[in-house]
Amino acid sequence: MTIWTSEPDQFHTTGICPWCREARSLSALTRAVEIENPKRLGIHGPIRYRILRCNSCLSGILYEEYEIFVIGYGKSLQKHLYPSNLPVPVDERIPEDIRNPFYEARLCFEHHAHNAAACVARKALQRLCIKLGASKEERWLSKQLKHLVENGKITRESFDLAMAVKIVGDEGAHLEDVSPEDVQEALDLLDHLTDRIFIRIPKAKEITDRAQQRRQEKEENSGNA
Numbered sequence: 001m002t003i004w005t006s007e008p009d010q011f012h013t014t015g016i017c018p019w020c021r022e023a024r025s026l027s028a029l030t031r032a033v034e035i036e037n038p039k040r041l042g043i044h045g046p047i048r049y050r051i052l053r054c055n056s057c058l059s060g061i062l063y064e065e066y067e068i069f070v071i072g073y074g075k076s077l078q079k080h081l082y083p084s085n086l087p088v089p090v091d092e093r094i095p096e097d098i099r100n101p102f103y104e105a106r107l108c109f110e111h112h113a114h115n116a117a118a119c120v121a122r123k124a125l126q127r128l129c130i131k132l133g134a135s136k137e138e139r140w141l142s143k144q145l146k147h148l149v150e151n152g153k154i155t156r157e158s159f160d161l162a163m164a165v166k167i168v169g170d171e172g173a174h175l176e177d178v179s180p181e182d183v184q185e186a187l188d189l190l191d192h193l194t195d196r197i198f199i200r201i202p203k204a205k206e207i208t209d210r211a212q213q214r215r216q217e218k219e220e221n222s223g224n225a
């Protein structure tokens with residue numbers, strides 16, 4: 001049996017927003033709805049649901065609460081937010097065609113699909129190579145990476161990181177199962193690579209360009225004086 005509670009819509013709480021992945025203040029959009037006598041094991045009393053909104057990203061979240069009995073402690077209120085298991089979002093500054101498979105790889109990893117995560121991380125890496133000027137016609141990822149390092153598009157250090165991501169991706173696609181630890185490392189390396197190429201290097205260039213512009217303006221002004 002489902003009962004709409006009569007309490008006014010004033011419910012607020014804090015929790016990790018599944019979308020922001022940060023502690024946020026959350027406010028109710030609806031009154032609570034209760035499911036009485038749920039058959040889920042260990043639950044005492046009704047399960048109460050509300051739809052909340054994250055006050056930061058404004059996304060909707062399903063909130064569930066119920067009580068359980070803990071021996072030697074008594075009643076304990078349990079709170080859950082859904083969707084759960086969402087991965088950390090990939091930075092918006094990373095181009096979409098790389099960001100999407102990278103996010104997909106994180107999503108696979110959060111759901112323990114490690115071989116799939118390794119393969120999709122490799123796909124994101126290959127798209128990164130093409131974005132930096134590697135040939136689409138060249139089907140071997142190792143040759144694309146070699147081309148980039150030889151033409152100064154990536155450093156030797158980035159090449160080594162990328163090769164590790166590629167190797168884990170190859171393992172994910174072939175006969176043996178890949179280890180979750182290796183996939184976690186590969187995703188960290190891909191994060192490091194994309195952060196360096198699409199965020200830090202452009203940011204450093206921006207600072208240098210601005211400083212150069214200021215210097216130039218100063219020189220022009222002193223020349224005019």
Ligand SMILES: [Zn+2]
Nearest residue numbers: 017020054057
């Ligand atoms: Zn949020």
